[in-house]
Amino acid sequence: MGYPALHWVLGIAIGLVFLYASWEKIAKPGDFARIVYHYQVVGPSRLIPPLAANLLAVTLPWIEVVVGVLLVTGVWRREAAAVTALLLITFLVAVSSALLRGIDIENCGCFSVSGAGRGAGILLLLGDAALLAGTLVLAIVSPRRAAPGAITAPQAAAANDRGLTPQQPVA
Amino acid sequence: MTVIVTLGVALGLAWNALGDHLVPPPTQAGRRGIPLSRNVFLKEGDEVVNARDARALFDKGALFLDARPVDFYNMKHIPGAFPLPQDDFDRAFARLEGLLRSRFEIVVYCSGYGCEASHIVAGKLKERGIPAMILDEGWPAWTEAGYPVKAGETP
Numbered sequence: 547m548g549y550p551a552l553h554w555v556l557g558i559a560i561g562l563v564f565l566y567a568s569w570e571k572i573a574k575p576g577d578f579a580r581i582v583y584h585y586q587v588v589g590p591s592r593l594i595p596p597l598a599a600n601l602l603a604v605t606l607p608w609i610e611v612v613v614g615v616l617l618v619t620g621v622w623r624r625e626a627a628a629v630t631a632l633l634l635i636t637f638l639v640a641v642s643s644a645l646l647r648g649i650d651i652e653n654c655g656c657f658s659v660s661g662a663g664r665g666a667g668i669l670l671l672l673g674d675a676a677l678l679a680g681t682l683v684l685a686i687v688s689p690r691r692a693a694p695g696a697i698t699a700p701q702a703a704a705a706n707d708r709g710l711t712p713q714q715p716v717a
Numbered sequence: 718m719t720v721i722v723t724l725g726v727a728l729g730l731a732w733n734a735l736g737d738h739l740v741p742p743p744t745q746a747g748r749r750g751i752p753l754s755r756n757v758f759l760k761e762g763d764e765v766v767n768a769r770d771a772r773a774l775f776d777k778g779a780l781f782l783d784a785r786p787v788d789f790y791n792m793k794h795i796p797g798a799f800p801l802p803q804d805d806f807d808r809a810f811a812r813l814e815g816l817l818r819s820r821f822e823i824v825v826y827c828s829g830y831g832c833e834a835s836h837i838v839a840g841k842l843k844e845r846g847i848p849a850m851i852l853d854e855g856w857p858a859w860t861e862a863g864y865p866v867k868a869g870e871t872p
Contacts (some may be wrong), residue, residue, distance in 0.1 A: 576752065579757040586831035592854065596756040603752065604733040609725030616721065629721045649831070669854065 553689040554620065556680045560630065561617030563677065570659050571607035579603035586647070587640050609633065617684070627684035630686045634678040639672070641666050659698035758836045762843075763849045768858040771824050774850075775864070779822035782849070784815075784834035785856070795826065795859060796867040803827070803834035806841055817847050831853035 571578040582599045583590060584713035590596040609629070644651050644666060651666035653659070664670065724802065732739075738751030751757055759765065775781065781798035783790045791802040799816070801809045810817075817823065823842070827834035833854055839849045852859065860866060 547752050572732065573749075580833065581750055583756075583758065583831045583833070589830070590756055591830045595754065597754050600753045600755075600757065603757075604753070605726040605729030608729035608732065609722055612721055612725040613730070622721070625721060629718050632718075648733050716870060 550689045553623065553684060553687075556579055556684055557620055557623050557627070558682050559588060559612045559618040560627075560677060560684070563614075564617065564630065565614035567657050568607040568610035568614065570657065571603075571655070572611075573677060574659050574668075575604055575607075576656060577659040580606065581651075581653055581659055584651055584653075585640050585644050586649060586650070588641060606633075623689075627681045631678060631681040631685055634674055638671060638674050638678070734735060747779040750813075758833050760836070760840065763836065763839065764848070765853045767851045767853045768862045768864070771826075771850075771852045771859065772862070772864055774822055774824055777822070777826055780816070780820045782825045782838065784824060784825050784827040784838040787839050789828070791868075791870050793866045793868050794872075796865050797872050798826075799872050801825070801838055803837050806838060810841070810845075817842070824852055826852035826855045826859065827855040829837065 565704065579600050582603045584587065588594060588598045588602055593636075610633070613626045613630045613633070616622050641651070641654065652714055654664050654666040654670055656664055656670070658664070733750040733753070740749065742749055771779075773848045775795070780807075781802040782800045783794045784801060786804055786853045787800050787802050790798075790802070794800070799813055801813060824844070825835040825839045827838075835851045835855060839851050842849045
């Protein structure tokens, strides 16, 4: 599979995951805000009024929608992937910090926000890390196919083994 | 990247403010926006007391209920409080029902910030015709004020 195809597949897959994830949070903002409170990262607390967590709860799902649409359509894919990576890293930190502080997050608020959702644990962190790996590929690796006629690294190594000098510089 | 985040934030704020007008909600509970400055744990009609007022009620002999898991109650609780854990509500309620129906002033508390148990327990009591107040910021507000606490399984 060439790089452009890989980028399309990754972009569409991760974009759909984010669009799906945003749906229920937008439909039930109160329930999602409740889950944000449970994490106890952006309050509410004595120092942080509920405004901070409420703002996060109403805006985060829409950032997911925007990156989802961009990743699926391939528009600004690299930038969208970078924002997605930041979202995933923030989420990794939030979940890890909740686990380390002994906060029992019964519903991680990933896809479903009402009732018994998926709990926060190691599996969740692994899933998040897998998505993060995909977005990092999109954000960092160039989707351009190798130029026609260019010698790839394995071909150059094989040529060297046979005592030949590669005709073209190895990329 | 800034454009993407700004666009998402703008859409979120716009939807929170206008969503109900654009797509009328099926029910009041299904509203598309939330009041940004209010704690979403608070429901219509909830009565909240701060630690100082709760202390005054404590001195007057109000009944305190601990909505945290029972292990936390056993470690430390407000003296005289009974355990009514949210995660074992029905059983604990059956044990305490007679007492609860004989008292007028009831205060429910849990672990404070990010803890919804006291709101849920107060809501369930209300459904059963027993009004109860919620201690704002819960256990940490009580202990940080230096008010009395007690260890052990008994009230």
